[in-house]
Amino acid sequence: MNSLTSPSARFQSDIEPAWKEYLSDPLVERKANNLARAIDHHLDWTFKYYDQVDRSRLMGATNLDGFRQKVFGLCPELQMMRDLSDAAHHRFLTRSSAVVVTSSAAYSVQNSALLVPDYARAFGDGARKAVEFWRQWPD
Numbered sequence: 001m002n003s004l005t006s007p008s009a010r011f012q013s014d015i016e017p018a019w020k021e022y023l024s025d026p027l028v029e030r031k032a033n034n035l036a037r038a039i040d041h042h043l044d045w046t047f048k049y050y051d052q053v054d055r056s057r058l059m060g061a062t063n064l065d066g067f068r069q070k071v072f073g074l075c076p077e078l079q080m081m082r083d084l085s086d087a088a089h090h091r092f093l094t095r096s097s098a099v100v101v102t103s104s105a106a107y108s109v110q111n112s113a114l115l116v117p118d119y120a121r122a123f124g125d126g127a128r129k130a131v132e133f134w135r136q137w138p139d
Contacts, residue, residue: 006139040085075133077126
C-alpha cells in the first residue's frame with residue numbers, strides 16, 4: 001500500500017492555498033515566494049509519488065533531475081518557479097544555470113504588477129500557468 005498522498009490531493013493542500021493567498025495581495029514578495037516554493041516542491045512530491053506508485057508516469061526519467069527536465073519541457077514556467085524558490089531559500093544562488101541571483105533582486109514592481117526582471121515577465125502570469133499545469137495534471 002502506498003503511503004504517499006496523490007498529486008491532486010497535494011495540489012489542493014499546498015498549491016491551492018498558496019495561490020489564493022498570493023491572489024489576495026499579488027505585490028507581496030513573501031506571498032509570491034510561498035507560491036513559487038509550493039509549485040516547485042510539488043514537482044518533487046509528484047516524482048516521489050510516481051516513483052513508488054507508477055513509474056510509467058515518469059516519462060522515462062530515472063531520477064528527479066530527469067523528471068524535472070521532462071516536466072519543464074511541458075511547462076517552462078516551472079523553471080522560473082524553481083529558480084525563485086531556490087533564490088528565496090538560499091538567498092544567494094550558486095547554481096550556474098539559475099537566472100535569479102539574489103532573492104532581493106528577484107522581483108520589481110512595475111505598472112501594479114510583480115515582475116521577475118531576469119525573466120522579463122510578470123510573476124502572476126507565470127504562476128497562473130504553472131498552477132493551471134498542476135491543476136490539470138491527472139493522478
